[in-house]
Amino acid sequence: MRLDFLHVDRLLRGHFTRPDDLARGEIDVPTRTLALAAALLGASYGAFMGLYGALRPGHASALQVFASAVKVPLLFLLTLLVAFPSLYVLSALADSRLSARDTLRLLLCAIATNLALLASFGPVTAFFTLSTQSYAFMVVLDVFFFATSGLVGLVFLRRALNHVFRGIDAQPAPTAAPLHVTTEPNTPGGTGLPPALAPAPMPTSPSRPRAPKPRARAIFTVWILIYAVVGAQMGWILRPFIGTPEREFTWFRERGSNFFEAFFKALGQLFS
Amino acid sequence: MTRARPIGPRATRAGALGAFVERAGDVGALLRGEGEHAPDAERVPWSSLCALAFTSALLHGAVVGSFGMRPMQSAFSAVKLPLLLALSTLLCLPNFYAVNAVLGLRDDFRAALRAVLAAQATVAVALLSEAPLVLLAYASTTSYPFAIVANGACFALASACGQVVLGRHYRRLVEKDPRHALARRAWLVLYVFVAIQLAWMLRPFVGDPGLATRFFRAEPFSNAYVVVLRTVAALFSGRG
Structure with missing residues (x-):
């Protein structure tokens, strides 16, 4: 355990993604340890997230803590699994020197960074869970924390890709x-x-003939687009994470609809 | 760092999947244009390109046809997707040769043909890499139109990938003779024109769960462009 978090610390300090190594197309990361660390970090935030479900005004169920602790790491790792083949094909087409394995490692680093930051918000989420009854507030707060930590993960990835394509x-x-x-x-x-x-x-x-920066930027944009779409939809499939007070605890909600249908429906309702 | 991977012996007897696994190491080389897939490599890896294109299209077709969870539709689509790629390419090849010959590019035809094949193989490989995305879309909706749109988006992205590889091969050719740019454009226009009609004839790929599973649609073959024009005309006459 202690070793895992030492690795996370080294990751956050950028020891695994030194510019020179990236430019050579090499990433030396203890993959399994990092994946385990990412899973643990995600689980810790998931547990804090599910706390609302355990304490909510109606249909309180401690199972929600466990369910969310499983689902948050699953959300990130499944998203990676689904999006990875396309991401690899696109970067290889842009002459990235990273092999499939190294591309996976790089993405895992970005996700671990993301999850480390997300986990650091855990106590704050718990604090607000204990001091608020409003479901809507918790949804907004969680979305905000996911977005903020996601953004940091993106900055990490962006920098790494710049180094990779500078090497080219x-x-x-x-x-x-x-x-x-x-x-x-x-x-x-x-x-x-x-x-x-x-x-x-x-x-x-x-x-x-082509400068590396636009290429890194183009790959980064497409990656983000695919990853965000897959992540949003994966989150939709795995819901509920927080647990609305109006419903009983369930592991999953019914299949059907999708993130985008729901999003546009909500938009339509806003304007009607 | 060793970039050119050694290529294993051909595994045609091991079946499509065996050949695919054998060729999986080729994918990186194809996408990056390295090793035997480099645009200026001496030997043209015809068999490798065809095997990659065929197996990738086959596997992706099976995924595309899995929307209604009907094995027969999956099997039909697995047959139809490689058929779509192969037939549309074959139908346009004679004209591609003629255009190249007329433009005085006959000497480079081997390189041009290789560019086209590499692009087609890339489209198939890119499609297969998007198969998990298609499955995710299927897992999250029961809406047939949504499944169609998701597949359409994947096809568009894969075609863009094919163009990247075509461009990589053609950059060298155009450097040598700018008329190659014209030949490439002619190929693209004709290919899109033919592929759209062929895809229309070979539908359904996804398979509407509300309809019976069939290899072709029940209605007789029709012309995609005429259908679109009639629809547009009906739209205007209906409103005007």
Whole structure:
């Protein structure tokens, strides 16, 4: 246990994601330990989150504490599992040097960072749970804490990706050798234009033509988009986390509807 | 760091899944354009590209057809998705050759064909990587239109991935002769035109749970573009 949290401490200090290692496409992380630490951190916040269900005015059930403690880590790890193949394919297409395993490690680091921060909000959630009756307030508070810690996880990921793609820029392009063809302007295969009028060849600098920053940014944007959509929907499937006072304790609510339908329905109700 | 992975012996006898597992190490190379999948590699990995495209499309098709939890629909879709990729490519290849020849690019046709195949394989691999997303969407809704939209979004993303790889191969070709850009555009326009109609003919892929499971829809083959035009016309005549 003690060792786990030592690793978390090292993670938060950025010892696993040194710029030079990332630029080489290497991430040296004790994967299992980190996954376990992430699960424990998530579970601790989940327990605080489910406290409301155990103390709520109606249908109080201590099971909610246990259910939420299981569901919060599950939410993050299942989201990672579902989104990972697409995330890997997209980053590989952008010439990321991270192998599938290293990409998974990097995402795990981001999630552990996210969960560490979320867990640190746990006592505050517990404090408000004990001092408030309002379900709506608790929902807003929890969403706020998830969003804040999520944002920190994103900043972590963003920095790491910048280093990863900076490494690519420093690397000479592996495909610098031209096609084995002699380009004579007046052969049928050529452009038929005198050399001066022929289109200028691409600059043959040793570095790749595209700057690393836009690429890192594009990958980051798409990753966030996929991850956020999957995460939102996964959260919807795994609900309830807090436990509304109006209903009995259930492990899961009924299947059907989805985060986006519900969201747009709520929006429609706001404006009608 | 060793970047070019050694490729194992072909596993055609082990069946589609065996071949896929064998080729799984290829995926990284295909996506990054490395090793035998580098645009300038000497040998063109035809069999590897076809195996990757076929098995990925097959597996993703099975996932797409699982919406109504009907094994037959899954099996039909698993057959139809590789069929869609292969047939639409084959139908457009003669024209692609002709366009390349007319533009004086015949000498590079091998490289162009390889670019197209690599792009198709990438589309299939990207589709398969989105299979968990499709399953998540299925797990969270009973709405058929939502399932269609989710699949549509996945197809769009996978097609964009295919374009990235096509672009990587064509960057070198266009450097050599700018007319390759025109050939690429011609390919894209014709391919999209044909693929939409073929997808329309091969539907259903997802399978409306309210309808019986069939390989093709009960109605006779129709033209997707005519259907769309008629719908638009009906819309206007109905309102005007």
